[in-house]
Amino acid sequence: MSVVPLRQNNTFHKDPKFGRLLLVSLIAHVLVLVVFSVDLFGTKVRYKPPVYYVDLIHKPVLNPQAGRPDPRPVSKPKPEPVKPAAQTVTPAVPREPVKPEVKPLVKPTPAAEPKPKPKPAEKPVPKPTEKPVAKPVQAKEQKLQSALDEIRERQAREAEREALKDKLAKLRDSVGAAATVPADVPVGMPDGQGDEVGVSALAFVQAFIQQNWVLSPYLLDQSRIADFEAVATLNYSASGSLTSYSVDRLSGNKQFDDSLKTAIVKSRQLAQPLPKELKLVVTFNLKDIAAARR
């Protein structure tokens, strides 16, 4: 008996139900897809809204108006009333308790005189003959003189204090803190020329990155502090996310370069959305530290 190879005898037999089964399978798949993708039962789609931290006062804007970036002086009105009072006193006699001291000193000299006006102060002088009287007068004059000296000293101190205050105010102005600006000044930037309420978006991003930049000068060669500089390009989306960045120029010092890369990584999400997407070329250096050491 010859053995016929099985393959030769077995011709492919097509099952007549195969097509139908395939169709059923297809329909079942489509149904599963429909059930899971279409809201058949009217269930609410769970939408997870993103949470934005929106600070309406410090909102970064492109064209900030002139004003104060720091809305702190809520408590400032308190010292305000004191200030003008002190100012009005300074030109003449600085403090009230001093005044009464002056008058009694002037008064006793013309004890017999009816009028206690400033003129009598000279009267005791032409009467030096009466020694017992002259001595107390001299003593009183000395007292008067010392009181006047004290007043002058106080005035000088007040003037010094005022000068210092002015200096401080100027310094504050120069750093843009706007601390001397009255409380009702709107939120903006000291050098703002636009019309939007908020702080400069650029200043905001700059402060944010700077805050995240940690670098100890002890990590670096102290004699080269002024030479370290690196440049990076940062692209921020309007939502405040860092979409891409590139370090264009490195300082060559590993510690310095690593620290700014870490600062960029830490600044990948700003605390506030931006008015629009921003492309920033950021120069990192240590000029302020070098200047402080000079």
Next chain:
Amino acid sequence: MLLRCFMVFLISLALPWSSLAATQIEISAPGEQSIPLALTTFLPDKGPQSEKISGEFNEVLLADLDLSGLFRFVAPKAFLDDAERIGLFSTQVNFPQWRLLGAETLIKGTYALEGEKLIVEARLFDVVNRRLLTGRRYVGEAKDVRRMAHAFADQVLKELTGEEGPFSARIAYISNQSGHSELWLMDVDGHRPIRLTNHRSIVLNPDFSPHGKELLFTSYRANNPDLYRKEIYSGKEAKLSYKPGLNVAGRMAPSEREIALTLSKDGNPEIYLLDTSGRIRKRITDSWGIDSDPSWSPDGNRLAFISNRQGNPHVFITDIFTGRTTRLTTKGKYNATPAWGPKGDRIAFTRQEGGRFDIYTINTDGTDERRLTFGTGNSEHPRWSPDGRFLIYSSDKGGKRGIYVMRSDGTGSRRLTTLESDSRHPAWSPRW
């Protein structure tokens, strides 16, 4: 057609970016100038728990890292549960927890105490980038725990600054603790003091050889200020220069082939170079004034020294090959004990002003002179740490004269020796 559409799509994508003009900003100082570090207490891995081991390791490491001035320590009270978990792999550390506390770097570790054998595993992590920066495993005895902590502090500095720290080194100094002025050796934090000499006389002015194996010092043991050398490990000692008069302030050259010192064999103190057997090789100075206190430049080509050849004692620099000598300091009526920094750029010295001595540093070209010590007391004998980050000096500002350490900018000063004895003339060894 399809390709054209695709190109248009690409261009439309690129347009907003190309139209976005780059704005320049400058950040001219970091927001924080010290690295926030969380230093956790090391946990027992195997064997019994020993608070002494973990406490001592932590204390030494904290003191060393604090002296470096690099760090701001996160308060341990704020630590969350990750501080109590053993996890030495970066995958096991809960970095977000440490970020929450504001830490940028984290030190975690374990110890295993088996009898007297101690194994310490220490890790430094970068919290922001969630990675291990460096790790070390130290094996030794329980009494070595301080050395292990110093070694890890050195390693932390090496990882963060690129240069190893000097905390594993030793400090030689002169102390009258034993009743006589003798040579002593201690750790850089003032612990483990050991007496090296027993001359029962006056010992002064020690200096390490560049490899740290030997010490040079002057002793009056033979009733004359002679120069000695001493091997630290073997304790062997030999008289190197014993010419009539002064044989003081011996300083070994970086090459270890020559010794600069002050000799007054001819009456007037001058600076000479000796070979290692004590024979005079070269006379460096020749002036009517007193020349003393030589200090080598790191390249071994120049010497800084004190001379009163132009009136008051001032710091001078001389080239040992050409003999060209320049005056470095111009201020003050009395300048003394110059010490050339290991980086070669600055020289520390002492100046007397207002009847008090203080430490100063100056660039080798005479610029940028800075006073480092202030307040009461006399501060003298400045010497550099091998990495140039710190200076040690002696001062009597705490009553009795003691050894102090500070950063090279004058900050972070702290006393190393106890108040019970009088200590002076410190010298920081090379890395041990």
